[in-house]
Amino acid sequence: xxxxxxxxxxxxxxxxxxxxxxxxxxxxxxxxxxxxxxxxxxxxxxxxxxxxxxxxxxxxxxxxxxxxxxxxxxxxxxxxxxxxxxxxxxxxxxxxxxxxxxxxxxxxxxxxxxxxxxxxxxxxxxxxxxxxxxxxxxxxxxxxxxxxxxxxxxxxxxxxxxxxxxxxxxxxxxxxxxxxxxxxxxxxxxxxxxxxxxxxxxxxxxxxxxxxxxxxxxxxxxxxxxxxxxxxxxxxxxxxxxxxxxxxxxxxxxxxxxxxxxxxxxxxxxxxxxxxxxxxxxxxxx
Amino acid sequence: xxxxxxxxxxxxxxxxxxxxxxxxxxxxxxxxxxxxxxxxxxxxxxxxxxxxxxxxxxxxxxxxxxxxxxxxxxxxxxxxxxxxxxxxxxxxxxxxxxxxxxxxxxxxxxxxxxxxxxxxxxxxxxxxxxxxxxxxxxxxxxxxxxxxxxxxxxxxxxxxxxxxxxxxxxxxxxxxxxxxxxxxxxxxxxxxxxxxxxxxxxxxxxxxxxxxxxxxxxxxxxxxxxxxxxxxxxxxxxxxxxxxxxxxxxxxxxxxxxxxxxxxxxxxxxxxxxxxxxxxxxxxxxxxxxxxxxxxxxxxxxxxxxxxxxxxxxxxxxxxxxxxxxxxxxxxxxxxxxxxxxxxxxxxxxxxxxxxxxxxxxxxxxxxxxxxxxxxxxxxxxxxxxxxxxxxxxxxxxxxxxxxxxxxxxxxxxxxxxxxxxxxxxxxxxxxxxxxxxxxxxxxxxxxxxxxxxxxxxxxxxxxxxxxxxxxxxxxxxxxxxxxxxxxxxxxxxxxxxxxxxxxxxxxxxxxxxxxxxxxxxxxxxxxxxxxxxxxxxxxx
Numbered sequence: 026x027x028x029x030x031x032x033x034x035x036x037x038x039x040x041x042x043x044x045x046x047x048x049x050x051x052x053x054x055x056x057x058x059x060x061x062x063x064x065x066x067x068x069x070x071x072x073x074x075x076x077x078x079x080x081x082x083x084x085x086x087x088x089x090x091x092x093x094x095x096x097x098x099x100x101x102x103x104x105x106x107x108x109x110x111x112x113x114x115x116x117x118x119x120x121x122x123x124x125x126x127x128x129x130x131x132x133x134x135x136x137x138x139x140x141x142x143x144x145x146x147x148x149x150x151x152x153x154x155x156x157x158x159x160x161x162x163x164x165x166x167x168x169x170x171x172x173x174x175x176x177x178x179x180x181x182x183x184x185x186x187x188x189x190x191x192x193x194x195x196x197x198x199x200x201x202x203x204x205x206x207x208x209x210x211x212x213x214x215x216x217x218x219x220x221x222x223x224x225x226x227x228x229x230x231x232x233x234x235x236x237x238x239x240x241x242x243x244x245x246x247x248x249x250x251x252x253x254x255x256x257x258x259x260x261x262x263x264x265x266x267x268x269x270x271x272x273x274x275x276x277x278x279x280x281x282x283x284x285x286x287x288x289x290x291x292x293x294x295x296x297x298x299x300x301x302x303x304x305x306x307x308x309x310x311x
Numbered sequence: 312x313x314x315x316x317x318x319x320x321x322x323x324x325x326x327x328x329x330x331x332x333x334x335x336x337x338x339x340x341x342x343x344x345x346x347x348x349x350x351x352x353x354x355x356x357x358x359x360x361x362x363x364x365x366x367x368x369x370x371x372x373x374x375x376x377x378x379x380x381x382x383x384x385x386x387x388x389x390x391x392x393x394x395x396x397x398x399x400x401x402x403x404x405x406x407x408x409x410x411x412x413x414x415x416x417x418x419x420x421x422x423x424x425x426x427x428x429x430x431x432x433x434x435x436x437x438x439x440x441x442x443x444x445x446x447x448x449x450x451x452x453x454x455x456x457x458x459x460x461x462x463x464x465x466x467x468x469x470x471x472x473x474x475x476x477x478x479x480x481x482x483x484x485x486x487x488x489x490x491x492x493x494x495x496x497x498x499x500x501x502x503x504x505x506x507x508x509x510x511x512x513x514x515x516x517x518x519x520x521x522x523x524x525x526x527x528x529x530x531x532x533x534x535x536x537x538x539x540x541x542x543x544x545x546x547x548x549x550x551x552x553x554x555x556x557x558x559x560x561x562x563x564x565x566x567x568x569x570x571x572x573x574x575x576x577x578x579x580x581x582x583x584x585x586x587x588x589x590x591x592x593x594x595x596x597x598x599x600x601x602x603x604x605x606x607x608x609x610x611x612x613x614x615x616x617x618x619x620x621x622x623x624x625x626x627x628x629x630x631x632x633x634x635x636x637x638x639x640x641x642x643x644x645x646x647x648x649x650x651x652x653x654x655x656x657x658x659x660x661x662x663x664x665x666x667x668x669x670x671x672x673x674x675x676x677x678x679x680x681x682x683x684x685x686x687x688x689x690x691x692x693x694x695x696x697x698x699x700x701x702x703x704x705x706x707x708x709x710x711x712x713x714x715x716x717x718x719x720x721x722x723x724x725x726x727x728x729x730x731x732x733x734x735x736x737x738x739x740x741x742x743x744x745x746x747x748x749x750x751x752x753x754x755x756x757x758x759x760x761x762x763x764x765x766x767x768x769x770x771x772x773x774x775x776x777x778x779x780x781x782x783x784x785x786x787x788x789x790x791x792x793x794x795x796x797x798x799x800x801x802x803x804x805x806x807x808x809x810x811x812x813x814x815x816x817x818x819x820x821x822x823x824x825x826x827x828x829x830x831x832x833x834x835x836x837x838x839x840x841x842x843x844x845x846x847x848x849x850x851x852x
Contacts, residue, residue, distance in 0.1 A: 079751065081747055081750060081751075098750075099747075099750045099751045099753070100751065100753055101751065101752060101753065103751070104751075105747075105751060107744060107747065109744060110744075111744035111745065111747060111748050113745060113748065113763070113766070113767075114845040115766045115767070115769070115843075115845040116766075124752070124762055125752055128752045128753065128754060128758070129752070158845060160845060178751075178752075
């Protein structure tokens with residue numbers, strides 16, 4: 026049985042009269058210590074999917090199972106790293122970690138906790154910025170801090186919601202390498218949401234495209250069989266990588282076409298009316 | 312640049328930024344030689360322009376003040392206001408000196424007494440000189456006046472004589488004409504009446520001229536003679552100092568507490584001796600005498616110099632009152648605001664009260680509060696709580712009474728709304744991301760409140776508190792005025808009732824005192840607001 030499982034999950038928003046179905050019959054199995062990338066276009070319901078996985082929102086129907094038990098709410102075991110960092114701006118780097126560590130490991134002694142926090146600060150290479158506050162950090166540093174906070178909770182599942190989408194290309198690749206390094210050091214189950222096929226192919230064990238919303242669903246799996254550690258520079262010339270990237274991209278493009286044609290077909294036709302000319306009426310009166 | 316220099320520069324710039332005194336920034340930068348041309352231009356805009364504006368204001372004020380006549384003399388101009396401000400301060404300092412003098416004992420008292428007496432001697436001479444100068448100036452003024460007045464008076468006399476003469480002549484003329492009238496000639500009679508009515512014109516003109524001359528004399532008499540005023544001012548200042556030193560002498564001498572106690576101790580000793588010598592019924596009266604003296608000693612030991620209420624003392628009391636009210640109001644507003652922000656239900660329940668009580672004027676609250684506080688406290692001399700307040704160090708000296716408490720309560724009632732509304736807004740508008748963090752961490756209610764909700768609401772809360780303190784300061788003065796609570800408001804109403812031109816100037820002094828203190832209170836709140844804000848977005852002024 027899979028470690029993390031979505032079973033026939035449906036989710037929609039709005040009142041019953043004009044309800045928008047965002048996710049439709051989502052089924053996903055993630056094995057223990059597997060790195061899965063969910064890839065989809067913007068607006069396809071990726072973040073909603075992530076919120077459901079994290080327990081922040083509950084599905085309208087269907088189930089989320091973690092290690093065979095149903096997920097009923099959020100918790101530190103489902104470590105979500107938010108798209109927009111969600112750092113507490115009034116706390117320092119160490120303070121942001123401390124509030125999480127204190128809550129998850131209440132029995133940890135003070136000295137031990139300080140050491141533990143420092144370990145995670147070092148892990149994401151924020152050493153030296155312990156007493157800066159989030160507004161004083163750059164985007165990449167904030168994202169790293171967010172990652173450190175999530176990792177420090179020692180979650181069973183790491184949920185990364187477009188963790189790198191707000192960053193520039195260089196910072197992004199640095200952080201990609203860093204996340205892979207950390208994951209390889211300390212293996213755990215990861216579900217990452219992204220809109221970048223290259224990123225997914227570089228990092229994940231398996232790519233799962235989300236069909237464009239509304240009523241998004243997970244259709245196919247693309248296993249990534251590239252050997253680790255993967256070399257970013259060499260990858261571009263790797264035929265396997267290229268074919269995988271083409272396959273995923275084509276699949277996505279086709280889906281997008283399908284979705285568009287579907288949408289066009291559902292357009293309402295306007296009634297065939299001709300505007301009445303009131304001028305003659307006025308002239309008759311005048 | 313020298314690392315120490317650049318460090319102090321950074322620290323100074325940070326302090327300037329924190330206190331929102333942004334106009335000082337170019338000064339600091341210029342002092343460190345950074346782009347002098349740019350900084351000078353900025354100083355021109357941020358400092359020179361306001362200074363010029365203030366100069367124009369003072370000039371216009373001086374001009375207009377002379378033109379406005381009131382029952383209490385002309386409107387005080389900037390110079391008169393400044394002088395009055397100094398007089399108020401001197402009065403305060405002198406009262407402080409008297410208080411110290413009353414408590415002084417031993418050799419320090421003697422030294423001080425010697426100093427006072429020496430100065431008094433100096434002043435006696437100065438006083439005579441000043442009086443002489445005044446007399447001389449008066450004489451000179453009379454001379455100057457005579458120079459202009461004598462010819463005018465002569466003219467007046469002549470004009471009066473002329474009028475008298477003309478009137479007499481005309482009377483004779485008319486009488487003669489009357490005699491010449493033929494009886495029954497109605498036309499001639501009418502003509503006579505007309506000539507009587509119209510003939511007065513010449514006399515009227517002459518009288519007008521006379522009035523004009525008399526006006527000139529009045530003007531000359533009321534003309535201000537500057538040297539005399541200056542001499543009088545000096546003489547008054549010396550006389551005031553002499554008066555002050557005389558009462559200092561008293562307070563260092565016979566009226567000094569230590570001296571009084573020594574005298575009483577001697578008396579007691581004598582009475583004790585007499586008591587032991589006494590026999591029969593005399594013992595009773597001797598014992599009574601001892602008892603009376605002992606009571607007198609205790610009273611003297613407890614007595615303090617009866618310091619009158621000076622404006623600086625009243626200002627400090629007002630500031631204390633506004634903070635008591637502000638703290639009371641905040642203590643009520645913050646918890647309610649947090650509850651309103653957390654729960655839309657509580658917000659809905661509170662909305663009618665907020666909407667209803669917020670616009671109520673302090674003038675309506677004050678009588679209600681006075682009645683309530685007086686009802687609770689009753690007689691302040693027999694109330695345990697008030698007595699406890701009087702016993703406290705520092706605060707005890709400010710004689711917290713029902714009027715003070717009522718004023719503070721009114722400040723609280725009128726100022727709490729801004730804090731309440733802003734706290735509710737701050738709590739309600741907490742970032743959803745931060746709530747998600749709390750949910751993921753499974754924080755309990757209290758840690759969610761204290762670790763997530765309150766810190767994130769703090770900047771808005773302080774913005775509300777800043778508005779509250781400003782409102783409270785404005786409300787307080789009206790409340791003190793109505794409650795007769797010793798403070799700035801009481802000073803204002805006293806000066807208004809006094810009605811002399813000095814007290815008119817004192818009111819102008821109060822305008823500036825109140826303004827400057829209000830400014831300082833606002834600055835303090837800005838600094839607090841900056842310290843708690845994490846995104847750096849605070850209003851610039």
